[in-house]
Amino acid sequence: MTDKLEEYFQYVEDNQAFFIEQLAEVVAIPSVSCEAERRSEVIKMGNWLESRMKALGVTVKLAELGDQMLEGKKIPLPPVVLGKYGEDPAKKTLTIYGHYDVQPANFSDGWDTEPFTLVETEDGRLVGRGSTDDKGPVIGWLLCLEAHQKLGIEIPVNLNFCFEGMEESGSIGLEELIHEEADKWFKNTNYTCICDNYWLGTTKPCLTYGLRGNNYYHIEVSGPAADLHSGVFGGVVHEPMTALIQVMSKLVDSHGKILIPGLYDQVAELTPEEEKTYEGLSFKNEDIISDLKSDVLAHKSETDTLKARWRYPSLSLHGVEGAFYSSGCKTVIPAKVIGKFSIRSVPNMEIDTINELVIKYITEQFALTESKCTINVKCEHSGRWWYASPNHPNYIAGSRAVKRVFNTEPEFTREGGSIPITITFEEELKANVLLLPMGSANDGAHSTNEKVNKYNYINGIKLFGAYWQEIANL
Ligand SMILES: C[C@H](N)C(=O)N[C@@H](Cc1c[nH]cn1)C(=O)O
Ligand SMILES: [Zn+2]
Numbered sequence: 001m002t003d004k005l006e007e008y009f010q011y012v013e014d015n016q017a018f019f020i021e022q023l024a025e026v027v028a029i030p031s032v033s034c035e036a037e038r039r040s041e042v043i044k045m046g047n048w049l050e051s052r053m054k055a056l057g058v059t060v061k062l063a064e065l066g067d068q069m070l071e072g073k074k075i076p077l078p079p080v081v082l083g084k085y086g087e088d089p090a091k092k093t094l095t096i097y098g099h100y101d102v103q104p105a106n107f108s109d110g111w112d113t114e115p116f117t118l119v120e121t122e123d124g125r126l127v128g129r130g131s132t133d134d135k136g137p138v139i140g141w142l143l144c145l146e147a148h149q150k151l152g153i154e155i156p157v158n159l160n161f162c163f164e165g166m167e168e169s170g171s172i173g174l175e176e177l178i179h180e181e182a183d184k185w186f187k188n189t190n191y192t193c194i195c196d197n198y199w200l201g202t203t204k205p206c207l208t209y210g211l212r213g214n215n216y217y218h219i220e221v222s223g224p225a226a227d228l229h230s231g232v233f234g235g236v237v238h239e240p241m242t243a244l245i246q247v248m249s250k251l252v253d254s255h256g257k258i259l260i261p262g263l264y265d266q267v268a269e270l271t272p273e274e275e276k277t278y279e280g281l282s283f284k285n286e287d288i289i290s291d292l293k294s295d296v297l298a299h300k301s302e303t304d305t306l307k308a309r310w311r312y313p314s315l316s317l318h319g320v321e322g323a324f325y326s327s328g329c330k331t332v333i334p335a336k337v338i339g340k341f342s343i344r345s346v347p348n349m350e351i352d353t354i355n356e357l358v359i360k361y362i363t364e365q366f367a368l369t370e371s372k373c374t375i376n377v378k379c380e381h382s383g384r385w386w387y388a389s390p391n392h393p394n395y396i397a398g399s400r401a402v403k404r405v406f407n408t409e410p411e412f413t414r415e416g417g418s419i420p421i422t423i424t425f426e427e428e429l430k431a432n433v434l435l436l437p438m439g440s441a442n443d444g445a446h447s448t449n450e451k452v453n454k455y456n457y458i459n460g461i462k463l464f465g466a467y468w469q470e471i472a473n474l
């Protein structure tokens, strides 16, 4: 099989241009899941995957999840694209999850090029929204399958695909679907693999065994029925935005310490065993400073930075809906504003306990403002943290695959981001999950100029083929 894998690697090398064209085709579909007006594009992207998979001989089922209320409109949820390739009882079965929706992106946010047009730069970056998160990986799996077929190489495992279109917006309905399909579509799953996170740096591949969870909140503060002239009503009425800003300013301090009482009580103690996992990693604080082009790091040592990202909770303020944000000097008093923030959770925090603490604290802080406006705090969506043992055979297969492609041992990392469905897969399918990242630390997922390095994309596709092989060899 070694020769076959070498042949596959050569095929991937020789077909880079085609693989990049394919990425350009999917990046051009602006499948932004959190914008109602772009929902049809998310569905279009799901349909693109369906027909591409059918053309590869994959049995496809579109799981429809019903409707959602967004921006006051009832809109359809995008389908989960389920695929099945091979049902040979002599082979192991691998379930692969990815997402085909993306974060919003506008040229005016500060992109150097149009976000939904893939641009290949001279220094080897493939720039475009979704290139690394998560369209590159999703089509990478399909290109891997196609390459095997073109070369006449047997796929060494049975494949179950699960591609969703709502990961960036709370994975609505997916948990129930996996529960429903655990003994049907996903029956016989031996291992699960997710490619939807990033290397710790830019040179060394890694395998990831932990994720933070995320609770996303809206604080709605309402006052008058309509926006008001601040010359006529300033000083005369209680202003919603004034109360909201006061409350939001009490959530977290400038060093990142969360100010909500009781929130840290649930955080697991750092054990000596865990302490060791921070040793010997390639991570450098200077790399972050150079990638961010600014020294805004909150921690002095590498270990503290990684602990802050991986094993402590964080609270980030994201925005205020209804507030004036354009250039210029509008003098309005907004009638209603919605403050948005989220809390990344870690072992052993529980979603319901976090919600209780948050709502109690915000209610108290709002009362202290003595505002006559009204407040409503809601957890819009939540996802649990996840933590696995990196000693499982699935990780051994991943390590061997990394060695085959990159000729080095992988680093073992945790991730500060969230992939809410990971723990559901583990629990429902009763199979180990491996996070096998393709992208590198400075890809800028969710940010402007998101990219995947051509090196990571091409070698990532090789890695997928090597991993299938190593799973079969276990
Ligand atoms: C790590 C993954 N690629 C990702 O970006 N996940 C998102 C998921 C999410 C959580 N709440 C809202 N979206 C993330 O970590 O933000
Ligand atoms: Zn994302």
Ligand SMILES: [Zn+2]
Binding pocket: 099, 133, 134, 167, 196
């Ligand atoms: Zn993602």
